[in-house]
Amino acid sequence: MTEFAITPGLLLTLMFAVAAAAAVYLDTKRRSTEAPPRGDLYMAITAGAAVATVLMGIGRASQPPQAVPTPIVAPAPSCPSPPGSC
Numbered sequence: 001m002t003e004f005a006i007t008p009g010l011l012l013t014l015m016f017a018v019a020a021a022a023a024v025y026l027d028t029k030r031r032s033t034e035a036p037p038r039g040d041l042y043m044a045i046t047a048g049a050a051v052a053t054v055l056m057g058i059g060r061a062s063q064p065p066q067a068v069p070t071p072i073v074a075p076a077p078s079c080p081s082p083p084g085s086c
Helices: 008-030 041-062
Strands: none
Touching (some): 008 041
């Protein structure tokens, strides 16, 4: 079974996204004019996704660029015979 590692940065991003989604949901529920107040779940999910996208973008932008690996070139094969016969 493959393990899924949650890094501290990912955990922090998820916590902020959930907090934003909960705040938007509760705010829309508080402002609702229906008899039993209802929150806007679509707006809450959108707000959480937007916060997660912005935080992930900031995290990716703050990382230094990856070094391009140089290709490993094998040495030319040596010819054990006299130079003219290879």
